[in-house]
Structures are given as structure tokens and as C-alpha cells.
Amino acid sequence: MHIPDGFLSPSVALPLWGVSAGVSGYALRRVSRELTERETPIIGVVAAGIFAAQMLNFPIAGGTSGHLIGTALATLLFGPWVAILILTCVLSIQALVFQDGGLIALGANIFNMGILGALVAYAVDQTLRGLFGGRRGARSAAAFLAGWAAVVMGALATGLELALSGLVPAHVVLPAMGGIHALIGAVEGLITMSAVAFLATVRRELVAERPVAGRVPLWIAGLAMTLILTLLAPIASSDPDGLERVAKDLGFLQAARRSPLSLLPDYAIPGLPNPALATILAGILGALLVFGLVMALWLGRRARRSEKASR
Amino acid sequence: MTHFHFHDPYQPLDSPVHRLDPRVKLVLALGFILTATLLPAGAWLSYALMGAAAWIGAHLSGLGIRRVLRRSMLALPFVLAALPVVFTAPGPSWLTFPLGPWLVSVRGEGVIRFLSVLLKSWLSLQIAVILVGTTAFPDLLMAMRAIGVPRFLVMTFGLMWRYLFLLVDEAIRMLRAREARSVAPEIPGRRVGGTLAWRARVTGRMVGTLFLRTLERGERIYMAMVARGYDGEVRMLSMPSLSYRDLAPLIGGLLFLLGALLLGWMF
DSSP: OOOOTTSSOHHHHHHHHHHHHHHHHHHHHHHHHHSOTTTHHHHHHHHHHHHHHTTOEEEEETTEEEEOOOHHHHHHHHOHHHHHHHHHHHHHHHHHHHOSSOSSTHHHHIIIIIIIHHHHHHHHHHHHHHHHTTOHHHHHHHHHHHHHHHHHHHHHHHHHHHHHTTSSOHHHHHHHHHHHHHHHHHHHHHHHHHHHHHHHHHOHHHHHTOOOOOHHHHHHHHHHHHHHHHHHHHHHHHSOOHHHHHHHHHTOHHHHHHOTTOSSGGGOOTTOOOHHHHHHHHHHHHHHHHHHHHHHHHHHHHHHHHHHHHO | OOOOOOSOOOOOOOOHHHHSOHHHHHHHHHHHHHHHHHSOTTOHHHHHHHHHHHHHHHHHTTSOHHHHHHHHTTTGGGGGGGTTHHHHSSSOEEEEEEETTEEEEEEHHHHHHHHHHHHHHHHHHHHHHHHHHHSOHHHHHHHHHHTTOOHHHHHHHHHHHHHHHHHHHHHHHHHHHHHHHSOOOSSTTOOOSSOHHHHHHHHHHHHHHHHHHHHHHHHHHHHHHHHTTOOSOOOOOOOOOOOHHHHHHHHHHHHHHHHHHHHHHHO
């Protein structure tokens, strides 16, 4: 998933450089404010450890083997900001010294595997543990899905960037990247899950200290989900799903189009001439709706729980 | 095992490129890659000029063109990701042939774009190989600080580099230990051991173990740093000023890159 130099067009690579530099810089400020001086040098050593852990592989089938990327594991153990910082270090050294990924493409690589991965892993973990509490099964499921989602979303972002660079059409690259990485992500999820379970047994305080956090991180979680669905929106729009196919075959698609009840007909917002922009906006709106629903569910559960506690 | 090329790529030789100030080398390498990124598709003359510059650099550095070429092949498998453009680009088709049930046509515009991506990424890789082959890591850190990378990040890079090879060795030892305790299949490729989930669990525990060892090592390192007077401040040596001997290649190189860029956009 490391994009080399030369593949991304400047209009994709350079803005992502800016975004990654900004977010990593913010993470840097936050981390150096929040961590005690004791923990700061440890970040460098842990980054080297993640680098080394990427070598631990296991055979899958037919000569292929799977290994860890580590974004989700770092996020679950240290929180998203430290994880972003660690992954920024790992990816920078990989690009600069080992030519694993390009230097101008570094911004995109940090965005896909570091920032997006950490936020997605964090959002999935927080949401699942918020909904189902701190039981062991919930923790394992959250770790698995966090690892899986971080990889798949990173792959979709990579595909989208390649498509935006005019290299491969979105309807080819997005299903291909998503499909392959749905399997690779399962490996990441399994390793992350068992590593977290192992650490919970031998060093309980490392895992147990992760509380389900309050509002601002939840907002971050929401942002991450927004991004997820924004990325998925182009697939939905370019690949007509089963229902639409049926509707087209039966000939009532024209009627449905004119329905005043359909708020965002075919993911395009009326009045916006650019279909790509409209698709992305529609994706964000849809994501906000889903996020609001999850949030309401979570708040409801919390209110019930505190009611129970006060009784 | 795919990622086993982890050794310091620096080659301690004596050459004009080695003696060049690391700040100049870093800026020129970044400028070179940025120029390659900014060039339009099909700017063959500019690609050729930049390729010649990279080869002259490889020759002057004493690394040798062959070594640079060999190392720059490592990332080329990614080129497969760009292959579809040959068939999907707009424009007239050069050649149409049946592939199973489909008719596939090779498009001229697509071939140009594909070759351009190939050349651009190859040029960028060569210059990156030359940069790390001729610059020791501590010098790279100094150059990074000079171009404005935050101090904390530079310090973290430094710490990471110091323990990277140690921890990679630790990981390799764990892999060897697992191999020594496992049976190997008589027929290659045949599955031995438990299910996929079981194997992933074993690997997950190895990751957890490595992680714990890393963390404990980090704590010991911190203690050792405190014992030697570390107080949370990052202090670094001041940088020497650039001499005229270094400024001339810097300005000359930047002008060359600008020229290649203008040439690429005008013709």
C-alpha cells in the first residue's frame, strides 16, 4: 500500500502533504503537551518496535504470508494522536531510507495508513466498546474490526487517490483494492486481536487503562466515519446496486427520480453542477445521518446506565 | 519474507557527492523528485535530461550506476497498479484484440501516460537511493532540522534509528525460534500446523511479546538517559554555515531542475 513517487498527480500529492503535515504537527503538539517527559523518548523506541513487528509474519496459503501494519495496535494501546505520530515516524523512515513509498507521495501514505487508519481504528473501537461495554468478547471484536477497518479504509483511500490522479478508473481500482484488502485486513485484525488479548493477560494496565472517552474524541470518531462513507460513496454511485437494477428493469426508476421524498436522488444534490463534488457532499450528509443515529443509540445507552447507577 | 532488506544503505566512501553538504543533498533530492512529479506526461526530453543527471550523480558518488539501478528496482512492482491506464485512457486506440469475451484496445494516450509514470517513479527512486547511499543518517537528521522538520520529530527519528536494527534482529530471532520449534512440510506449500486463526494467534502473541520487550527496553533507555542528565529538553549541536563550495552545486542544481521543468511544460 506504500505509493511510490511518480504515481500521484501533483494536485493530489501536494494537498495531502499539507494535510498530513498539519495533522502530524497537531498530534506532535498534543502529545508533547499531554505526555510526561518520561514517555517522550519511548515513542521513538516504540516506532522502531512497530517497524520490527511488521516483519513477524505467518504463512497463509500457497507461499503467501501475512504480516502486521500496526496502525490499529498502536491506536488501541496509545490512543490516536500518539499512533499518528508513531506511524508518521515509521512511514517517513521507510520512505527516506528504504524507498518503501515515495517522498512526495509520503503525505498521501501518512494520510492513508497513519491518520485515516488511526482515526478509523479509534472510531470503530470506541463505538463498539461504547455500545457493548468492557466485556472480553466486545474488546476482542473491537480490536479485530479496528484492525480490519483501518486496512480497508486505507486501501480505499489509496485507490481513490490513484483514480483522482487519472491513473486508473475508480470503478476498477476501488473494488480491486477493497476486495484484496478485505482479506489482508482480516489478517491485520486477527493479529491485532490476539496481540491485544495477550497484552491484556500479561500487562493488564496497558489495555485496561483505555477508557471509553467523552465527546471530543467522539467527534473525531464521527469525522472518521464521515470519511469512510465519503470514500464509499463513489463506489455506490458508479456501480448501480441491485435495487436500482431491479427498478430500472421494471421501469419505475423514472418515477422514483421525480419523487419529492427522495432527498438526495442518486447521490446527486440538485443545483450542484459538478457530479463528483455532489457525490462527495452527499456522502458526507449520509455519513452524518448514520453517525447521528449511532450517537443517539450510544447516548441512550449511557443515560440508561447512569439511571441504573443512580438508583 | 518480503521485507528483509533492512540494512543501513549508507556506503562509507569518499567522493564529491559524499563530501557535499547534507542540507544541499537533501534539498536537491527533494527538488528533483518534486520536479519529476510536476512534469507533464510525455515530456521525454526532460526525463532524459534528469535521467542523465541521476546517472552522472550515481557515477560521481562511487556507488556505481549498477548498484543504484538494482536498488531502484525494488519498488517497481507497484507499476502494475498503473497498467490499466493503457486500456482505459481516452483517445483513439492503437490496437484492438480479443481477450476472452471482451475486446481490449491499447490506447496511445494510455501508453504515454503509463510510460511517463514508470519513468517518473524510476527517476525519483534513483535519486533517493543516491541520497541515502552517500549521506550518513546523523547527517540526514541535521539536514532535516535545517529544512524545518520539528526538533521533537528529528529527535524521535534519531532514537528510532538507534534501536531499529536491534529490534529487527529481535524480530528475526523470534521468527527463527518459531521455525526451530515447528515442523516444516515435506511437500512445499502444504499446510502444516493449526488453522489460519491459530497461526494468526501465535503471530499476534509474538507481536505482543516483541511489543512488551520494546516497551521495557524503552523504559530502561529512558532511565539511562535520565541518569546521564536528560531533562526533557532536546538539545542539538549548532549547524555550520554553508560554504561557497556547497552553494554553487545547490544553485546550479536548482537552476537545472527549473530548466528541466520549463522545458517539459513548453515542448
